[in-house]
Amino acid sequence: MSDYLAQKLSSLLKLVAPNSDPGCALQLLKPIENGYEMDKVTLVNLVEHPAVKNNPVVIISICGAKREGKSFLLNLLIKYLESNMQEAWLNEPDTPIPTHFSWKSGRKAHTQGIWLWSKPYLIQKSNGHKVAVILFDTEGSYSGTGKQNDSDIFAFSTLLSSVQIYNMKDEINELKLESLAAFTSYTERAGTKTESGQIFQSLMLLVRDWTDDEFQCGVEGGRKYMEEELQNKKVTDEDLIAIRDKISKVFRQVKCTLLPYPGAIVDNKDKRHRQNTTQVKVSDMSGDFKEHLRIFFHILLDECTEPKEVGGRIIKGDEILNLSTKLFNLLRTKEIFNVSLTLKELDAAKAQTLMQQLQKEYDEKMLAISKSYCSETTVDEEHKKYLHQAMEKYNNEYNTSYTSHKNSFKQLLIDAITNLLNKHKQVRSAEEGELRKKYEDMTEEILTEHWSQITGSGFQAFGTKPKDLNSVQCELGTDAYYYEYNAKLMRKIRIAESRWECIKQLSEMQRDCINDYKKIMEKVIKKDFLTKDGLEEQNQICRKKTIKRFKANCELKDALVDDIQKQSNELDQQLSEQYKAVLVVYQEYMELKQKEFEADFEKVKKSYMEYIDMITRNKYLQPDDLQIVHDNFIKMMICELKKLDSATNMKFEEENQLITYTKQQLTDQYKHISDDMEKRKEDIREVSHEEVMELIKKIIYRFEKGVWKQNWFRQTFQQN
Structure with missing residues (x-):
């Protein structure tokens, strides 16, 4: 025994990736009035567990008569698994026997329906294969709920499990095997090899409290005992004979193990521990x-x-x-013993299992395609290829006598794969959109930064290589769309640089236009007889011509319409600012000319006074004659003024205004002289006509060279 044990324990059986989940017992199948209730949520949570979801599953179920230690055995198995499949804990005497699945001694049944352990265990067998182990505990037979309930529980657990432990005490006999009677009918169609294969997989006949020395405890003694017992010729009941004859044909593998008596304390024959299972220890x-x-x-x-x-x-x-949902539906509709229907449902489960596998394979292949960011045409081509592969595998591996299943599930598979294609296209579209947005955002960021560089440092930045999209490429781990967007980025950078060159040329043209405007307006300011309104009129004309010339020149440049319009608007605004400066210069110029005019006119008045002074010194001149002299002077002066070239450019109203102004000024001087006429009698002398004309010419000369040509006249007369 020790050599066998050492050989077995040296194998590579081990627990893979233990987890800290404590686990708990949950009721999967609950008997209710007139039927059963299945907790689907519990099952979903279990099959979605990472250790279970994508791994082959082993469901170990234990069944048999009530009060024969099924839950106790499962608790020990959980302890074995929780101890990383090391038996050292069996050498720790004070370790309590777990009570994960509740158990009590006595005659009354404790477990009802089917319970499962919420924590799966991923183990690696000695052949290197990994499987997820799930544990079921079932309600004991003969628990008082009736034979139908016993058969239902046994049927559901046996059809769903891959290993069914059939727990018995003392020996194998006809009564113990009665629960298997219902399954002999399956042998008619599924006993050996059918289109569905053998329905039932492993049966472990576990005989507890073995005391017969004829067969040793363990698997080898159990094998010999099972062969002798199942071939017992003394049995005469035909149904029991059928059970013994066909049990090995129903199950793919049948083993038997003999376990010795665990001890009086565990069996609760020691009264000190009756009804107190939590105090049972390893040492017991x-x-x-x-x-x-x-x-x-x-x-x-x-x-x-x-x-x-x-x-x-x-x-x-x-x-x-x-699979469990289909079996539960059969159980709920009381059709689980309908061999024909059950086989049909199992065949459907077989088809659906194959479909799920083919869908998963297709999904994984298409995921790699969609992740490659290929074109939609390529996606469609790959879809056709993988769909064809799935159909070939379906036709080759799904062998069934149910023609309707073959066709209907095939169409369902096609529909499911089509839905997966649509899902991948949506995912691909979303991921492509996200990826393109990242490239677009980075492109705009690079363009903005590069634009800032070239506009901030001028053409010197053109010698510096701008950033590319390597950061996005590295972040995503793919070069999908990289070359496309990088090429676009380089084109946009070249366009931006060309645009900046155009903008600089437009700016130079803008400066030239402003300088030309300034030169023209400087000349306009000094133009003869220009009033403020005339200056505004000249400004409008000059501005329009300047902007028109700017736009005409812009058409020869490779510039954007928006840039041209922007520069044009800026030019118009700057011309407005320049005109303000022109107005200031104009005002200063007019003030200067006013002062010059006033100085020149003072000289005119002085000459007039000299003339009057000469006239009034004529001894023959009477005071009444002074008015005539003044009037004659004015007439002669006006006559001479009209002969001047500058006067021919004056409007009639402007000429009259000047004459009126001059007459007024000289008349004021005349009044002053007239009042002082008597005093001049003392110094009267003879004045010749030549002297008078010479003086008048002096005055006229001043008008010609100075006063008469001043722009200030027009501005002054308009204001008056």
């Missing part, structure tokens, strides 16, 4: 029991744990839900 189990328990667990998990199959196809965790 017999040494012989613990030794064979080690071997049993090891063989169970390494040799009996074939993954769950449907129709010869291994199913994984996420496919268990479909």
Whole structure:
């Protein structure tokens, strides 16, 4: 025994990635009035567990008569798994026996329906294969709920599990095997090889409290005992004969293990521990029991744990839900013993399992395609290829006698794959949109930065290579769209640089236009007889010509319309600012000319006074004659003024205004002289006509050279 144990324990059976989840017992199938209720949420949570979802699944179920230690055995199995499949804990005497699945001694049944352990265990067998182990505990037979309930529970757990432990005490007999009677009918169609393969996988006949020395405890003694018992010729009942004859044909693998008595305390024959299972410890189990328990667990998990199959196809965790739902529907409709219907449903489960696998394979392949950011045409081509592969595999691997299944599930597979294609196209479109947005955002960022460089430092920045889109490429780990967007970026950079050159040329043209405007307006300011209104008129004309010339020149440049309009608007605004400066210069110029005019006119008045002074010194001149002299002077002066070239450019109203102004000024001087006429009598002398004309010419000369040509006249007369 020790050599066998050492050989077995040296295998590579181990627990993969232990987790800290404590686990708990949850009721999966609950008997209710007139039927059952399945907790689908609990099952969903279990099959969605990372250890289960994408791995082959082994469901170990234990069934048998009530009060024969099923829950107790499962608790020990959980402890074995929780201890990383190391039996050292069996050598720790004070370690309590777990009560994960509640158990009590006595005659009254404790477990109802089917319970499962919420924590799956991912193990690696000695052949290197990994499987996810799920544990079921079932309600005991003969628990008082009736044979139909016993058969239902046994049927559901056996059809769903890959390993069914059939727990018995003392021996194998006809009564113990009665629960298997209902399944003999399956042998008519599914006993050996059918289109669905063997329905039932592993059966472990576990005989507890073994005391017969004829057969040793353990697997080898169990094998010999099972062969003799199942071939017992003394049995005369035809149904029981059928059970014994066909049990090996219904199950793919049948083993038997004999376990010794665990001890009086565990069995609660020691009154001190009655009804108090929480106080049972490892030390309360017999040494012989613990030794064979080690071997049993090891063989169970390494040799009996074939993954769950449907129709010869291994199913994984996420496919268990479909199978369990179908079996529950059969159980709920009381059709689970309808061989024809059950086989048909199992065949459907086989088809759906294959469909799920083919969909998953297609999904994984198409995921790689959609992640490659290829064109939609390529996606469609790859879809056709992978759809064809899926159909070939479906036709080759789904062998069935149900023609309707073959066609209907094929169409369902096509529809499902089509839906997956649409999903991938949507995902691809969304991911492409996200990726393109990242490139577009980065492109705009680079363009903005480069534009800032070239506009800030001029053409010197053109010698510096701008950034590219490597950061986006590195972030995404793919060069999809990189070359496309990088080429666009380089083109936009060249356009931006060309645009900046155009803008600089436009700016130079703008400056030239402003300088030309300034030169023209400087000349306009000095133009003869220009009033303020005339200056505004000249400004409008000059501005329009300047902007028109600017736009005409812009058409010869490779510039954007927006840039031209912007520069044009800026030019117009700057011309407005320049005109303000022109007005200031004009005002200063007019003030200067006013002062010059006033100085020149003072000289005119002085000459007039000299003339009057000469006239009034004529001894023959009477005071009454002074008015005549003044009037004659004015007439002669006006006559001479009209002969001047500058006067011919004056309007009639302007000429009259000047004459009126001059007459007024000289008349004021005349009044002053007239009042002082008598005093001048003392110094009267003779004045010749030549002297008078010479003086008048002096005055006229001043008008010609000075006063008469001043622009200030027009401005002054208009204001008056």
